[in-house]
Amino acid sequence: MRIVDVCAFYTPAGGGVKTYVERKLQAGPPAGHEIVILAPGPEDKIEEVAPGAVIATIAAAPFPLDRNYHYFDDEGRLHAALDQWRPDLVEVASPWTSASMVGRWRGAAPRALIMHCDFLSAYPYRWLQGLFSIETIDRRLDWYWRHLRKLDRQFDFVVSASDDLTQRLRTGGVAKAQTIPMGVQPGIFSPDLRDEQLRREMLEQCDLPPEATLLVGLGRMAPEKRWPMICEAVLAAGSHHAVGLVLFGSGRDRARVIRATRGSPHIIVAPAITDRARLARMLASADALIHGCEAETFCMVAAEGAASGLPLILPDRGGAADHHRPGCGIRYAACDARDLGERLTAYLGEDLLAERRRAAALAPQVRLMDAHFSDLFAVYKRSVARAAA
Structure with missing residues (x-):
């Protein structure tokens, strides 16, 4: 037809x-x-x-x-x-x-x-x-x-x-x-693409040692994506744990997102990645993916993160919430910066290596x-x- x-x-x-x-x-x-x-x-x-x-x-x-x-x-x-x-x-x-x-x-x-x-x-x-x-x-x-x-x-x-x-x-x-x-697109995302050298390089850009936790975020720099809320929560959690965040994206809200980092060297606002193979390597080399938008109808980014073997830090409403898997990340109260900050702080104190291993084992089950x-x-x-x- x-x-x-x-x-x-x-x-x-x-x-x-x-x-x-x-x-x-x-x-x-x-x-x-x-x-x-x-x-x-x-x-x-x-x-x-x-x-x-x-x-x-x-x-x-x-x-x-x-x-x-x-x-x-x-x-x-x-x-x-x-x-x-x-x-x-x-x-x-x-x-x-x-x-x-x-x-x-x-x-x-x-x-x-x-x-x-x-x-x-x-x-x-x-x-x-x-x-x-x-x-x-x-x-x-x-x-x-x-x-x-x-x-x-x-x-x-x-x-x-x-x-x-x-x-x-x-x-x-x-x-x-x-x-x-x-x-997700078949044949692109996989935990097997993890590159520890790439992870160290991204943490170095965040002025952090290899022992720190590396979070990534992907998406348009638009108000509904709530990147300033994400930055606020990561800054709060950073008072207790060594954690870096690399945000990849472009859009009209970029300047506001950069202001929300408060000049922290541990948060990098990077250009969007258009090369899908490079994106897959970046995802697989992080420790978790964090997302703030409760208005997603599916949340392709969360699905790609799951297919890359990442634990997911997601709001509890919208299409993103559907991607949560017990033992592979957390859900927080959508739109609530304080709840995200508190849950993220507690989560960074857990055994993240075990979480990532569970996420990697479940990656082949992600729907194509x-x-x-x-x-x-x-x-x-x-x-x-x-x-x-």
Whole structure:
């Protein structure tokens, strides 16, 4: 079947969505499916990246908050592109304008909405935390839930990558929500890539000896990632233990993150790593991965850390929480810098070598992205068969 993915979040400079899209383009054709990524971009362009794998861009306006992205701003042109591609199934990667546009498309193909973003956790819950409960915020933002319930009626199913988000969607009246977890790229991440010399070099950059604990963090420098909270907790734990943190990432919040280090030589804010092989070596050579964002829909970074044999230090809400494994790291109260600092301090006093050995033993069990696509394509195939019948 031909699957057209209307992907508003795709950009060649992107992160997790780009990784997901590129693997889908590789996974689809061997499974007998043609994959067309239909994305907004600077110009009209069709690129066949492989037989049965196409990236087609529609000229669209730049996204005001991030010039790496564009957004669909012409419904007629999007509908014309869908008519031209004649999909067997349409997938939409954003619950906003592009989903509404596809919902109004007059084509007969089944439609799937993929929840690659958790708007409420990323913004309203974060902005209003401490002032209102989540239940109160949901009631005040009933317009958003009405929007999602309308999409639920227009689409054949809604896919979430975490049970946390799926349950919140169902509670909010999105009856077709179902969980299909994502996974990591195969053949890239492994505990076998651990390099003790690389670990020593990273600790030296943190002005610490080899006996210290090396934490790594990966992700965009954006407010919802909560890197200043991570820095605050590591600084607090550093009063009791020798611990270094290397943060890899880029984004508009970079200067704020650097200020949050308070000039500590033990926290390094490094550029994002685009070389996946180098990233895998960096991860495998650390002692634990730390993450602060409770708004992740899956948390690819946590999955990659687990596949690299790392214990994980994660919030107890959102997609990141799904990756916690007993005896291989800790969960802390999401959004709570004090709780993270206290739990991290206690955790650094434990036998971290044993934790890392357990994490390395469990690494081969981490779900691969191809398993996600196998499950997703099976759902799509049943939906197309029902539509044909």
